[in-house]
Amino acid sequence: GNSVTQMEGPVTLSEEAFLTINCTYTATGYPSLFWYVQYPGEGLQLLLKATKADDKGSNKGFEATYRKETTSFHLEKGSVQVSDSAVYFCALSDVLNAGNMLTFGGGTRLMVKP
Amino acid sequence: DTGVSQDPRHKITKRGQNVTFRCDPISEHNRLYWYRQTLGQGPEFLTYFQNEAQLEKSRLLSDRFSAERPKGSFSTLEIQRTEQGDSAMYLCASTPPGGGYGYTFGSGTRLTVV
Numbered sequence: 156g157n158s159v160t161q162m163e164g165p166v167t168l169s170e171e172a173f174l175t176i177n178c179t180y181t182a183t184g185y186p187s188l189f190w191y192v193q194y195p196g197e198g199l200q201l202l203l204k205a206t207k208a209d210d211k212g213s214n215k216g217f218e219a220t221y222r223k224e225t226t227s228f229h230l231e232k233g234s235v236q237v238s239d240s241a242v243y244f245c246a247l248s249d250v251l252n253a254g255n256m257l258t259f260g261g262g263t264r265l266m267v268k269p
Numbered sequence: 270d271t272g273v274s275q276d277p278r279h280k281i282t283k284r285g286q287n288v289t290f291r292c293d294p295i296s297e298h299n300r301l302y303w304y305r306q307t308l309g310q311g312p313e314f315l316t317y318f319q320n321e322a323q324l325e326k327s328r329l330l331s332d333r334f335s336a337e338r339p340k341g342s343f344s345t346l347e348i349q350r351t352e353q354g355d356s357a358m359y360l361c362a363s364t365p366p367g368g369g370y371g372y373t374f375g376s377g378t379r380l381t382v383v
Binding site (some may be wrong): 159170196197198199200201244246254255256257258259260261 | 272273302304309310311312313314317324325327360362364372373374375376377
């Protein structure tokens with residue numbers, strides 16, 4: 156079956172530090188990969204996505220590259236801000252699945268200190 | 270665009286009681302999904318509807334759980350004879366016609382079974 160593994164948190168960084176959150180996946184088909192962000196008290200929001208190998212998704216200074224050879228989709232940001240403090244979820248959707256259901260990792264809490 | 274609305278935001282119930290949650294998707298979205306998120310974990314797929322038809326159910330959805338989407342509009346998720354293990358955040362999401370990955374999540378209903 157499909158699964159997503161991401162690094163456990165919390166990750167605590169100072170403002171302007173470099174961020175990496177690791178994500179690896181197992182999929183039986185041809186997955187599309189996503190990063191979602193959940194701010195306190197809010198629903199999950201799509202941060203970025205990549206639909207095929209070597210694609211790079213980017214948004215709001217965050218980037219992630221779909222690496223099929225290492226089955227990874229690590230999230231990076233060059234300079235984090237306090238407002239980036241949230242829980243980040245890596246997820247996949249198998250294009251062979253007509254329902255487009257998402258399989259999520261366990262989430263990584265990011266805390267950015269001023 | 271009012272987003273995906275879920276009601277109530279919080280529900281505390283005694284073990285053995287029945288509870289019902291409601292989700293109002295974005296009006297032009299024909300697919301509606303339910304996910305469950307336990308503390309410190311990522312969301313897990315429960316079931317989804319395309320219009321009024323329930324097309325897939327996870328093995329997580331025991332016989333005590335039932336979901337409906339009458340007339341393809343709002344959806345309800347009912348849990349009968351609640352157990353402490355049912356305590357979780359129940360998330361609803363919707364996507365537009367054609368599926369794709371344009372998920373919009375609601376803020377969730379947090380259920381606590383005491």
